[in-house]
Amino acid sequence: MSLLIATGCSNKAQTKKVELLSNPYSRTEFLMGTVVTVKIYDKGKAHVLKPVFKRIEELAHATTVEDKNDRSEIDEVNDQAGIKPVKVSKDIYRMVKIGKKYSGRSHGSFDLTIGPLTKLWHIGFSDARKPAQSEIDHVLPLIGYKRMILSDQKQTIFLKDKGMRLDLGAIAKGFITDEAVTVLKNYHVQSAIVDLGGNIFVMGNNASGEKWTVGIQNPYSPRGEIVGKIKESNQSIVTSGIYERFIKVHGKIYHHLLNPADGYPFTNDIAGVSVITDASTDGDALSTVLFAEGVKGGLAYAKKWGIKAVFVTRDKEVYVTPNLKNKFLLTDKTFNLVK
16 A cells, blocks of 8 residues: 655655555563553565653653662652652653643542552552551542642742652553653654553554544443444544453452542443543543543543544443544444434
């Protein structure tokens, strides 16, 4: 497949033919506790994989916390909580500022200062456990995005109370996905897929010149199994679900999406929600925000902000926002599409 790309040069339009491959250049690494894959379909662009992964690795390091061998800026912000503001890089500052915006829009159900609580449960790690109620009660007062003070002028972050902690887990993968896409664009790549552990961005069209067919994750099955599909181009697809990461205690499942209000995983009718956005950072944050709202509240929130989303309930019902009504195709007939 060849694409004709119009480019400007010395005030004269030039046409450059881009050949797309059926078998892309591909690289996979294990980073941030997840599988990261980038596929480039433009012929002759294999070398772009190197700078893309360099950028991904750079940001993965910057957002990691409690690595005994290598301390990050986030570690420093957490260590200086209640003491002094910490100057951070542009990347970290931008990420945190976006996160604070969504914290405000969600009235705190999405909160970047949830770190004391996520550290307590540590779901997704070998030492994950259900904490005692007294432990939860102790850390809940330390959560509150309004006590995270940002200075645009000084590019600093200050957590006002000692013991407060940032956790960028709900937004970092989305931000890093967007930065990987930026590198691809800087190298004039036209067709690619970026997949950061399920945070997917489909760039351009596929080798047949069509939009990409993207599966909507089945929240009850291993990653890669779907309930339905949509066709998208230059869009991010992010899913949050109850079976992504969890622990089981006395037969009860506790998933990793924690409620800053009571200290326990959100309990509502949602099993999984997938969000389709222009930017993956937005999708990452919004998937948590919509999950916290439940189906009814999530649909209302999505309508208010013009968000495209697919909700899968614990009763195996599928709801789609009005802007996806004619785009979503249900493929797993064990689920019921509510119209």
